[in-house]
Amino acid sequence: MTLDVEAVRKDFPILSREVHGVPLVYLDSANTSQKPQVVLDTLTDFYAMHNANVARAVHTLGSEATNAFEDARDKVAAFINAANRDEVVFTKNSSEALNLIAYSISNATTFPGADQFRIGPGDEIVVTEMEHHSNIVPWQLLAQRTGATFRWLPIDDDGRLVDSSIDEIITERTKIVAFVHQSNALGTINPVSRIVARAKAVGALTVLDASQSAPHLPLDVQALDVDFVAFTGHKMYGPTGVGVLWGRYDLLAAMPPFLGGGEMIETVDMTGTTFAAPPHRFEAGTPMIAEAVGLGAAIDYLSALGMENVAAREHELVTYALEQLATIDGLTIIGPDVPVDRGATVAFTLAGIHPHDIAQLLDEQGIAVRAGHHCARPVCVRYGISATTRASFGIYTTTEEIDALVRGVTKVKEMFS
């Protein structure tokens, strides 16, 4: 089965609007994806017909809301092939999921029975040079709080991890390896099994940022064999305000809480508190109920398309985009310039023209791209540039839109020549 892109496009109302008097060409899905009608309808229906708080109201609406929220957890668990639905923790986004792990680990310093998570001076945390800031800063802060050392795997000129550094940087001192599945700034898909094998050999925990892979590739957390996975709903055609932390149950069950509050407790006394089992231990307070239900609808939508089909379609798109962009003189792809182990996100520079000028002028032609450092500033520093222009694709992207991008960039070049 192949993806029927025209049918998909009809499901996204925003794609029929115009910008500056011309049809919208939305090439910024890595920033946030657009939402299909079914997700919008699910949000409206939840608030219109089933709204109540979860896990506490005994009335009918409370039961309906709780069931809808927990159904969404089942959908997420099935989507990522989790062994156990209780391994799925709802967070507000990927950043919160990653911070949750980092803060739980520092809370382990004084938490009874959490010895396996304790880190301190002499221990090392390893990330990569291509991380989004959300997978850099929480670990830098953790290193600061605990006295551990923060290190990183460098990237080469082609936008890939330096393979030899995996064995050099990940050592017996490494306690955590946190890395991105697919880079938001380069499009690179990292060798997960290679990194995980090394991390396991030295006894380090592995944390995978799947924000840019969950919307585009089949995700099987058991096959990936990592310890934690973070991703966000709004990049996978769901609402903003909901993300997911998946963790191995035995690890979540031993991990100290991050935020304290309602619904994360077993019992509370003024002299002390015991905590609920995962996932609720990590979901303090009223959660993002409608958003989680909306994410469930987005997952149903993606599952109906089939993630294998999505991946195959987007591979065609990026193959086409790399070929077409290569025809523009003065354009340099920042990241892998061949469609091998890379996703459908293409960043580039154009000689002598600032990315913000390119993005602004493309916008005047109805084409939405992102320009800047894409919250992955070390990547720009690595290549000695201040910013890139980035086009990122999704299930609704067409080759005609890529043609429009190429025409648009060519026009920008003419203006500045």
Added chain:
Amino acid sequence: MTLPMESMYQQIILDHYKHPQHHGLPEDFDAEVHHVNPTCGDEVTLRVRIADGQIAELGWEGEGCSISQASTSVMSDLVAGKPIDDAMQLQEKFLGLMQSRGNSELTEADEDELEDAVAFEGVSKYPARVKCALLGWMAMKSAVAEAGWSGTDVKQTEKSGSQS
């Protein structure tokens, strides 16, 4: 490519970007400033020499997006050789234009005063780019202040007096 009327990129802007005015740093100067716009990574280094209450000389170097570089060029043309009070008034006027969020109501007199700087009117609709257009103007204001000008107060009057 012909530019639509509503484009942020008027021909004047592109002309200044391609042929920046007062580009280069004068050797004889009273103050040098370096301003950065973190959004685009735009940078400008600007030097001024002041004499008799006027911007006697002004030159700059920079890199970044076309809006920041062209705006600095336009500003230089407008204020070099002008009385500092006039330059500050223009700066205020341009700042007001940039803060108008696309709703500026320029009079003909304003347009005459702002000359080429009117071309940046469209930028005011894009909050992310306003800082680009203001970079050179803010640098000029700082440089003039660092060179010792502090409005029409006594200190400046004395300084002007001692120079004449």
